[in-house]
Every structure is written in C-alpha cells, then in structure tokens.
Amino acid sequence: MNVRDLLGEVWRNLRTGTTRAALFAVGLGLAIGTLAVADARGVVDLHRRADAFIDSGASVRVVTATDHIDGATCEALIGLPAVRASGALAEGARLRLSSMPDHPVPVFHVTPRMAEVLGVRAEAASGVWVSDHTADLLGVGPGQELRTGGEPMTVAGVFPYPDDGRDSRLRYAVVVPGGTSTGYDECWADTRPPTEEADDLLLWAVRAEADPTVSVNVAQLNTSLGATFDGAALFAERPTRFALPAAALVGLVLGFVSVRLRRLEMAGALHVGVSRRALLVGTVLEAAAWSLAGLALSLCALVVAAHVGNPADPWETFAVDVWGPVGAVPAVLAGAVAAVSMIREEHLFRYFKDR
DSSP states (O other): OOHHHHHHHHHHHHHHTTTOHHHHHHHHHHHHHHHHHHHHHHHHHHHHHHHHHHHTTTTEEEEEEEEEEEHHHHHHGGGSTTEEEEEEEEEOOOEEETTEEEEEEOEEEEOTTHHHHHTOEEOSSSSEEEEHHHHHHHTOOTTOEEOBSSSOEEEEEEEOOOSSSSOOGGGGOEEEEOOSSSEEEEEEEEESSOOHHHHHHHGGGBOTTOOTTSOOEEEESOOTTOSOOOHHHHHHTOGGGGHHHHHHHHHHHHHHHHHHTTHHHHHHHHHTTOOHHHHHHHHHHHHHHHHHHHHHHHHHHHHHHHHTTOSSOHHHHHHHHTHHHHHHHHHHHHHHHHHHHHOOGGGHHHHHHHO
C-alpha cells in the first residue's frame, strides 16, 4: 500500500465513521477536559485564598519593643528573601481636627517604606496618610488639607484598611511619615510565607543596646484567617494534582479501546495482504486525528477555567494544567499501537465469533 492509498484509506475511515472518531474525540475531550478544569479551579482557588490572606494583612508580622525598634534596620529587612515590605511605627500625641475637636484622633509616626506595607496610594510628595475609612469620614482625599488647631496637614496618600479582623488602630488614625533614626515601637514586615524562621529574623529590628528587660513580642496583624498560608505546600498537596497523570491514563485506555473494537476489521486487513506496518501507520494517523480534536475541545474548556475568577495570571494556571491534556495525545497513540500489536491474523475467526 503506497502513501497515497494509505492516506485515502485513513480519510475514508474518518469520513464514514469507521473509526468512531467523533465519539472518541468527544469522549476524550470531556474526560481530559474535566480533569484539567478540576485541577485549574483548584489552583484558582489557591490563588484566591492567597490573595485574601495577603489583602487581610494576615501576612504582616508585627515586632513590638516599645521605643527600642531601629527604624533603619526595620526597613532593611526587605533585603531578606521572605520579606516583601517592612516599616517601623511609633504612636504619637493625639491630634485635634477642626472638624471634630471633641474627638482627637490617634497619630502614628512611621518610616517612609511603611507605605509599601500599607499599600499607600500617594499623590503628593509630602504630607500625611489616612485610611480610606478615615478619608471618607472626614471627606478628604489626596492633595486636600486636614484643618487642625495649628498648621493644616496635607493628605499625601490614602491606604486601604478594612474592618476585617486586623489591628484597627490605623483605621481611625493619621499616619505621619518621617525619618528612620528615632526609636520606634513596632516593626511591621510583610512576610511571604509567614514562618517561625522569618519571625526570628525580624528580631534584628530591635536595637542591639536595648534594655534586656524590655518586652519583645512578635504577633500577626490579622489572625482571622489563620496563622500562616503556605501556598507552595498547599499547591504540592492539592487533591486534584493527580488529574494530570489521570488524563494520560484516560488517553491510553481510549486509544487501546478504539482499536480493540476494530480487531475483526484489522485482522481481516492483515488476512488480505495489508502489511502490519501500513496498518500501524494508518491506525496512528486515525488516532491522532480524533485525539487532537479532543485535545482542542479540552483546551477551550481549560482556557475558560483558568481565566474565570482568577486574581493571578491565568496563563500561569493554564501552563500548569495544559500538560495533562497534551500528554493524553501521545498516550492515545501508545494505546492504539499496543492494541494493533496484539491483533493476530490467525485469530480472525475467533474475532468473528466474539463480535
């Protein structure tokens, strides 16, 4: 059988339904697509949980040593692999605002890089920061002034600080950025992931000459979502991680079954003189056609699953789970080749009786 005749036979088998290509393509697409989508949604859920953990401030650790925190050292903690942002804080005298003179507001002095910890949206080079809640309460925004008994204060930036279980002091306060040389009360560090080892490193922010009797404490800014969130460990141990090898197993089984169902036809082809090589090549081409169609169906579903509700880069999620469906295609071909290799011409009449 020459190449042209072989390709013609493959086309006729696909067009007439002899290979059951549509049935196996849909079956493969549904099976491997369901597995890939299930794992993708599990990964998306981990991204959402990680975002919720970070947004709540649960990843921020607070080292407290009243008047014994070195501001420069605290800010230098950002050089550690586990620390994304850090800054120092000290409570100051309360401030009386002209708009609410009977209710003085707390004031906190912070180092400049505290802006990264709080997520300050600054629109002015100098001034004070307030939470979005305080900004709404006072009716001010970046660039506007807070009237006080003395000189007015310019609102340089606003930061999100919801009432979600975190330490609520800054929600109702005026935050004043300053230098790093004075003694601070607290060092805030955004650690990802929070670990006991990272907590030990944060203690470097306490001044070396601190009084040994000074109380030093490390706590979590928000404990409502648990003490830690180890995304890498949760990803490695996710229940759906076996979906990827399962997709290859599905492909192997379907490839084998697709040929096994045609064993009488193929034994007959061998009986009339078709070479096993030609039979093998034709079967592989037919299996490749419907497995690639199934792959296309599964990838369409995977793209949607990786994008919907994903706070991270959806293509990273897609890249994690695409290998299951892709790996199913060579598995289909391997299953088909294994099934062809098991077909024997001398078993033709037995296949006929068992049909």
